[in-house]
Amino acid sequence: MNNSVSIKDIAKKFKCAPSTISRALNDHPAINIETRKTIQEYALKVGYQKNTLSLSLLNNCSMTLGLVLPSITHYHESSMLEGMEEILLKSGYLLNICVSNESHTIEKEYIDRLLANRVDGLFISMAQESYDQQLGEHIDRVIQRSLPVIFIDRPNHGVASDRVVTDDYQGAFMATKHLIDMGCQRIAHLHGPSGISVSQQRFLGYQDCLIAHGRQVEADLIQYVHFSAESAIQATRILMQSDSKPDAIFGVNDEVCIAAMFVLREMGISVPDEVAIVGFDDIPLASFGHPPLSSVSRQSRKIGEEAAKLFLSKKDQKLEPVTISLDPKLIIRESSLRS
Amino acid sequence: MNNSVSIKDIAKKFKCAPSTISRALNDHPAINIETRKTIQEYALKVGYQKNTLSLSLLNNCSMTLGLVLPSITHYHESSMLEGMEEILLKSGYLLNICVSNESHTIEKEYIDRLLANRVDGLFISMAQESYDQQLGEHIDRVIQRSLPVIFIDRPNHGVASDRVVTDDYQGAFMATKHLIDMGCQRIAHLHGPSGISVSQQRFLGYQDCLIAHGRQVEADLIQYVHFSAESAIQATRILMQSDSKPDAIFGVNDEVCIAAMFVLREMGISVPDEVAIVGFDDIPLASFGHPPLSSVSRQSRKIGEEAAKLFLSKKDQKLEPVTISLDPKLIIRESSLRS
DNA sequence: GCCTCAAATGCAAACGTTTGCGTAAAATTT
DNA sequence: AAATTTTACGCAAACGTTTGCATTTGAGGC
Structure with a gap:
């Protein structure tokens, strides 16, 4: 055997x-x-x-880390993972991947297992359920063990903690500003799931930019969607069939924007002339959209790298909690370019 | 501390x-x-x-598995991972994720670490370098430990082994047959990286289908690309600027097809009327392409589930090597539909 | 008061590795 | 030749948990 x-x-x-x-x-x-x-x-x-196990037992150090994510199929997440791996490979660590599927129960179960396996640290992007219901005791247990916990994208409530994030607010602000600069008057927003930090920040950036430019934030220009393309279809239809159609859409991510452009094409509405569009994440296929999709790039891979580096710097010395906020970059393509 | x-x-x-x-x-x-x-x-x-480590040491069973992949950013891989996780969650296992980036050296290093950490089994999709140069000693070492090793998508050379794959050959055959049925006369192929099993099988399916229908396999209708969209741009241009243009393209995956459609649009060539297109993988955005992309769906998530189940059945009893081949499914959309 | 039996708990080994300290033998110095 | 140093290796504890077996304690029967 x-x-x-x-x-x-x-x-x-x-x-x-x-x-x-x-x-x-x-x-x-x-x-x-x-x-x-x-x-x-x-x-x-x-x-x-x-046999590393015996050493882990002896030294109380397993050279293993945990990564808990709500999902992994989006480009941002898997790309971030690759960045993380690159750094951790050099440092001799292994990574346990745990997909919570936005479920608090699963997240808790995984964290239990990670703790039982004595991981040396934890990267986590909290499940929507945990975030919504402010369930954080499972995280607190990790912190009480004085393990480095690094939050990615989605922070935990209140508690000061190490974080690596994109400045979603700024990214959304830039995107909205760009649409305003392009002369758009009625800028709609495809709003992500409401409980999630990313959705909230992007909405706030959108909102504040409008206000900063003397525009109204109109409730019927805001439609809620999930992060998937499917959910954006109906939202876009509703927007375009309303009495006061938008002439621009800022979407919470690229998938929903690509779906939106699909619907607009079906409806015979031209992009960017009738409706300009800007997405978020700059997925690889964004540049091959019809038309190529303007998008806010969030340096996904670098988020992973920075998170890994942050862990490495944290593991020895106890430092004050740090938030690393990466600057987003607006990539302007045809979908928002008006002459 | x-x-x-x-x-x-x-x-x-x-x-x-x-x-x-x-x-x-x-x-x-x-x-x-x-x-x-x-x-x-x-x-x-x-x-x-x-502290599970002590038990792992005692029982020689860590309840941890290794997953080694060339990359994780494609939908197929991350989706497969999610399927795997779902099954392993129920069975109490944790998964170590290792991205080899197609490098043999990295793959070897990761496998060393996994063995040192005494994983109970290994899922692997071999790096192109390992596959090309037939480097398999690192895998042999795992097998000598009598650990269950399950190959995903890409098998190892020669040795009988447990595998979970899509029937790429059949999928490619179906796609090509469909293009023939649509009346296409000159069907081109965007061929994936040559060393990789997936590329080879898809090419063989394409080739055999042409032959089975009395067609010629023309060298200048075959262009080699990487799995990324960028590499497909030039390939498509070359195809369409040649003396004998194709009237259909079967691409090794959806990304290259979406890039191809982009180029065709740029060149003013209509899809599907002048050139019909079928891809492979059926990524979520395929249905939102312009036009919606026909594609061979390979049940990525189920591959992960089946691999996990196969491990669970293998871990107790020593059984004969098994190959689980999942049937692909042709999803016909506008990009290949001719009236 | 002695024997038996059951209930409740302790002992020690085991998993694999490292490491401070001890010790023997050999080599070197007086 | 005796004293000292060096070289090379062994001993045992430690990490946390489980488990077969031994031991203690108390109760009950005679």
């Missing part, structure tokens, strides 16, 4: 103490250089591999 | 042996029912959490 060879096994072979083998394998100078070589060669031959 | 409370700590508090605490927490009947309750309450109060 278990074919793995241990230091003890090797010790028996050489009729010496396990400590000698351990030192030999770690190239400890106290061991005769030839003995070392012999042992190392033998270990290689029989495929010895250090 | 380390705030976690152990069974020994509790034992001291109650002035009894660790074994008593252990039994009490596990509701062992040998322990007085009231003692049990007292101890359990205390454990809850002080936030005791079992």
Whole structure:
């Protein structure tokens, strides 16, 4: 069943103490250089591999981290994961991935398992359920263990904590400003799920930009959608069939905007001339939309990198909570370009 | 630094042996029912959490699995991961995610770490480098440990092994057949990276279907691309600027097809009338393409589920290697529909 | 008061590795 | 040759938990 060879096994072979083998394998100078070589060669031959579990137990350090996400299928999330992996690979860590599917129960269960497995730190983007109902005891338990907890995108309520986020507010402000600059008069917003920080910040940026430019924030120009394309279809129809149609749409992410452009095309409404559109996330396919979709790029990959780096700096010294806010960048393409 | 409370700590508090605490927490009947309750309450109060590492060491079973993927940003991969997670969540496992970025060196490094951490099994989609150069010793080492290894999408060379795949050949055949049925005469193929099983199978399906219908397989109708949209741009231009233009394109995945449609639109070539297009993977945005993209759906999520189930059935009994091949499904949309 | 039995709990080993300290033998210095 | 140093290795504890077996305690039967 278990074919793995241990230091003890090797010790028996050489009729010496396990400590000698351990030192030999770690190239400890106290061991005769030839003995070392012999042992190392033998270990290689029989495929010895250090059992990290015993060390984790001993040193209270597992070199394993947890990443808890509501989902992973969006480009932003998977791209962020790749950035994180790149940094952690170099530092010798492994990453446990946990998809909560926006469920508080699942999130809690995963965090329990991660704690039981003694991860050295936790990256988390909180499930909507946890965020909505302000359920944070499962996170508190992690913090009480004095484990580094780094929030990604979605913070927890109230408590000061380490965070890595895009400045969604600023991104939304820029997008809205751009639409205003393009001469749009009635800018609609496809608003993301209401409980989520990202949705809220993007809405606030949109709202404040309108106000800052002396515009009204009209309730019937705001439609709520999920992060998926499907949910944007009906929302766009409602917007365009209302008495006071918008002449621009700022969407909470690119998927909903691409779906919106699809509906507009179906309805014979031209983009950007009749309705200009700006999305958020700058997914790879945004530039191949019809027309190419303007979007706020949020440096997804870099968010992962920064989160990983933040952990590395936190793990040794106890520092004050930090919020790293990455600047979004407005990528202007045809969907919002009016002459 | 380390705030976690152990069974020994509790034992001291109650002035009894660790074994008593252990039994009490596990509701062992040998322990007085009231003692049990007292101890359990205390454990809850002080936030005791079992240290799984010690058990992993003892039982040689970590309840942790490894997943090694070339990348994670494509819909197919992340969706597969979600399916896998769903099953593993129920079974109490955690998943270590490792992104090899198609590099053999990184893949090897990750597998080393996974083995050192004593994962109970491995899911892997091999890096192109490993596959191309037939480098498989790192995998062999895992198998020698008699750990369940389950290949996803990309198999290893020669060796009989457990696999979960889409029937790419059949999917490509269906797509090509559909284009033939639509009256297309010159069907081009955007061929994926040549070393990869998925590319090869899809090309073979395309080729065999053409031959089965008495068509020629013309070299200048085949263009090699990467899996990304960008690389498809030039390929499509070359195809359409050649002397003998195609009147249909079957692409190795949806991203390249969406990019191809973009170029065609730029060139004023109508889809599907002048060029019909069918992709592969059926990503969520396929249906919102201009026009909506026909595509072969490969049940990505189910691949993950099946892989996880296969592991669960393998972990106890040693069974013969199994290949689970999921049927692809052709989703016909406007991009290939000719009247 | 002695024996038996059951109930409740303790002991110790095990998993694999590291590491401070001890110790033997060999090499070097007086 | 004795004293000292160096070299090379062994011993044992530690990490947290489980578990078979031993032990203690108390109750009940005779």
